[in-house]
Amino acid sequence: MEQNTFKQGMIFALAAYFMWGLAPLYFKALDGVNSDEILMHRIIWSFVVVSIIIAASGKLDKVKAIISQPKSIIILLSTSVIIAANWLIFIWAIAQEKLLEASLGYYINPILNVLLGVVFLGERLSRLQLVAVMIAVLAVSIPLLMYGAIPWVSIALASTFGAYGLLRKKVNVDSSSGLFIETCLLLPFAIVYWITLDGSSSSNLMKNHWDLNLLLLSAGIVTTLPLLAFAAAAVRIPLFILGFFQYVGPSLMLLLAVFVFGEPFKEEQGITFALLWLALGVFSFDIYKKRIRS
Numbered sequence: 001m002e003q004n005t006f007k008q009g010m011i012f013a014l015a016a017y018f019m020w021g022l023a024p025l026y027f028k029a030l031d032g033v034n035s036d037e038i039l040m041h042r043i044i045w046s047f048v049v050v051s052i053i054i055a056a057s058g059k060l061d062k063v064k065a066i067i068s069q070p071k072s073i074i075i076l077l078s079t080s081v082i083i084a085a086n087w088l089i090f091i092w093a094i095a096q097e098k099l100l101e102a103s104l105g106y107y108i109n110p111i112l113n114v115l116l117g118v119v120f121l122g123e124r125l126s127r128l129q130l131v132a133v134m135i136a137v138l139a140v141s142i143p144l145l146m147y148g149a150i151p152w153v154s155i156a157l158a159s160t161f162g163a164y165g166l167l168r169k170k171v172n173v174d175s176s177s178g179l180f181i182e183t184c185l186l187l188p189f190a191i192v193y194w195i196t197l198d199g200s201s202s203s204n205l206m207k208n209h210w211d212l213n214l215l216l217l218s219a220g221i222v223t224t225l226p227l228l229a230f231a232a233a234a235v236r237i238p239l240f241i242l243g244f245f246q247y248v249g250p251s252l253m254l255l256l257a258v259f260v261f262g263e264p265f266k267e268e269q270g271i272t273f274a275l276l277w278l279a280l281g282v283f284s285f286d287i288y289k290k291r292i293r294s
Contacts, residue, residue: 009236013245016229019222021252024102026222027094028261030215033202035092036193038219042087043190045220047183053224054180062177073181075171079164080182086160087223093153100263103253105157107276110246111136111283112162120166128286132279139275143268151272175231179224244284 030038054063066072093102111133117123125133143149168178197203205213233242254273257263 005236009233010241012229012233013237013242014248016226016233017245017248018252019226019229021249022256023222023226024094024099024253024256024261026215026218027091031095033212033216034200035088035095037197037200037203038091038216039084039088040190040193040197041216042091042219042223043084043183043186044194045217046179046223047187047220049220049224050176050180050183053176053228057176059174059177062174063180066171066173066177066181072171072173075167076173076178076181077185079167079171079178080185082160082164082167083182084186086157086164089153089156089160093157097261097263098153099253099257099261100265100269101151101153102157103250103257104151104269104272104276105154106161106250106253107247107273107280108136108140108154108158109161111279112158113165114283116162116166121169126286126290128282128289132283132286135275135279135282139272139279142272142275175227176224179227247280 027038054060066076090102093099114123114125114129115133118125140151140154143151171178173181194203202208202212202216205216208216230242233245258265
């Protein structure tokens with residue numbers, strides 16, 4: 001039974017990160033729709049999907065308990081703004097053919113999480129983790145050193161997702177309940193924005209072609225399905241194993257960027273990715289070594 005649970009966890013983890021890694025294909029299919037409008041649909045239809053999940057799973061009491069805690073609501077208000085910013089940057093990056101930079105951001109994220117833990121949670125770095133962080137800092141500095149360019153998209157995605165994870169650690173809520181409250185807080189702004197979109201060519205669902213409407217309505221599924229798979233994996237397999245799977249997503253994005261979307265893979269990007277893979281290798285080895293010892 002335990003072995004079956006472990007296998008299920010591995011499948012859920014792979015499913016979650018494959019869905020996150022292949023998500024650019026979905027957003028690329030919405031090329032003719034403005035990034036802010038896609039974000040609006042993502043908020044609205046995610047709220048609808050998560051509402052159904054909350055009602056079906058009997059978590060309304062959990063949601064009510066969270067709402068009764070002002071501190072939790074303040075934190076979730078912050079996380080809702082941060083995750084909306086992360087979504088918008090990611091959608092915009094795909095539209096602007098910057099998926100390589102986006103994938104770089106999600107490679108940086110695990111290392112950034114370690115730094116955030118040190119700064120805000122009082123965690124300590126091991127020697128190998130310190131080496132990994134130094135290599136990652138050098139990797140991100142390569143474009144600046146070679147061409148005077150800063151990978152803003154990568155840094156913005158890693159920073160927003162890192163801040164989101166840090167704040168969610170401060171509030172003890174499960175992923176579906178948290179996402180429900182976050183989308184609920186964002187919903188009024190999304191609806192008001194939709195009302196102002198009279199001039200948009202795709203804002204009126206009654207006038208859109210059915211395939212465009214299907215894509216827009218699917219935004220909720222694209223957002224919630226990987227989160228649910230991730231949550232299912234997290235309770236079935238150790239977190240250190242789950243951590244290794246997080247590299248699947250950005251690796252798939254990298255492959256899509258180069259081989260499907262035809263983004264140029266420049267010299268400085270090659271050096272940056274090589275150094276980041278080295279940093280992640282050192283970081284992963286350190287986690288594995290500690291796990292074996294324990």
